[in-house]
Amino acid sequence: MNRTITVTGTASAKAVPDLVTLTLGVETRRGTAAEAYDDAGKAANAVAASVREAGVSAVDLRTSGLNLRADLVWVEGQGQKVTAYVASTNLQVGIRSQADAPAAIAAAVAAGGDDIRINGIEQGFADSSVVTAQAQEAAWQDAVARAEQYASLASARLGKVVSISQEPLHGGPIPLGGMVRASFAAEAMPVEAGESSVSASIRVEWELV
Numbered sequence: 001m002n003r004t005i006t007v008t009g010t011a012s013a014k015a016v017p018d019l020v021t022l023t024l025g026v027e028t029r030r031g032t033a034a035e036a037y038d039d040a041g042k043a044a045n046a047v048a049a050s051v052r053e054a055g056v057s058a059v060d061l062r063t064s065g066l067n068l069r070a071d072l073v074w075v076e077g078q079g080q081k082v083t084a085y086v087a088s089t090n091l092q093v094g095i096r097s098q099a100d101a102p103a104a105i106a107a108a109v110a111a112g113g114d115d116i117r118i119n120g121i122e123q124g125f126a127d128s129s130v131v132t133a134q135a136q137e138a139a140w141q142d143a144v145a146r147a148e149q150y151a152s153l154a155s156a157r158l159g160k161v162v163s164i165s166q167e168p169l170h171g172g173p174i175p176l177g178g179m180v181r182a183s184f185a186a187e188a189m190p191v192e193a194g195e196s197s198v199s200a201s202i203r204v205e206w207e208l209v
Contacts, residue, residue, distance in 0.1 A: 004162055005207040011145025012199040017123040019093040023197035024108055025117035027088040029071065037068055043115040044060055051093050051110035054104040060094030065180035070127030090119065096126055128198055135200035136166075143204045151208055167201035 015037035026043045048061055071084040093108070095101045109116055125131060144158075151158050 002204055004158065004207055005147055005154075005158075006167070006203065006205040007128045007143050007146040007150065008017055008167060008203045009139045009146060010167075010199065011135055011138030011140070011142050011199060012197045013131045013138060014129045014195045015125070016199045017125055017144060017196040018128045019056065019094065019124050020096065020098065020101045021122045021124065022093040022101075022105060022108075023119040023121070024091045024093060025088060025119045026115050027086060027113060027117055028115050029084045029086050031084060033070075033085040033087075034123060036085040036087035040089060040115070043112055044089050044091060046111040047049070047091060047108050047116060050107040051095075051104045054107045055097070055100045056095055056104055057094055060096065062092045063089060064092060065090040085126050088190045121193070123196055125196065125198075132200065136202065138198040139202045139206075143202055146185070147206055151206075154208065156208040159209040162201075162205040164205075165203045167203050 024047060026034045026040050026047060028039040028043060037173055044063070051061070052058060066089050068085065070082045071086050072080045073083050075081045093104065095104050101172045105118070109118075147158055
């Protein structure tokens with residue numbers, strides 16, 4: 001029976017992100033359900049128009065989530081009472097130029113007024129294939145180094161590769177603090193590019209000779 005060795009190599013590659021994904025929310029509170037729904041639609045349209053005018057392509061806008069609910073309070077002796085109706089929706093905005101991000105965010109806030117909500121911002125890559133390939137190559141080198149070390153300890157050498165499998169990784173690009181490459185100032189809020197990291201993991205089995 002042939003002896004084998006199996007190791008897992010992991011590595012990451014870093015690059016300056018070129019895509020900002022902004023999650024915006026619109027929430028209106030009105031006296032009737034129809035008013036809340038209509039005003040939420042108007043606010044969402046205004047926000048979408050503002051980011052398009054700031055340079056965001058229509059293909060990089062996506063609406064998600066639509067909610068209309070009654071806001072209830074408990075009144076002693078009367079039970080639940082409706083105080084208002086709340087309508088909300090979310091808009092995901094992909095900004096493909098770091099330099100355009102502050103202006104697009106400021107425009108959205110101005111257009112949405114008191115009804116706008118900023119629910120999050122993420123930075124990543126419009127095309128992560130290059131940095132992913134770098135991470136995968138580094139993971140392979142890590143696997144080779146580990147396998148050679150263990151083989152040497154076993155007084156053996158690596159033979160031919162028996163199997164290769166890519167291990168699953170969870171999550172997207174990870175922003176790395178303390179490595180800021182550029183900062184773009186806006187009137188209200190800067191957006192710092194920094195660096196993002198893409199990780200790869202590979203499982204390799206070799207024969208030992």
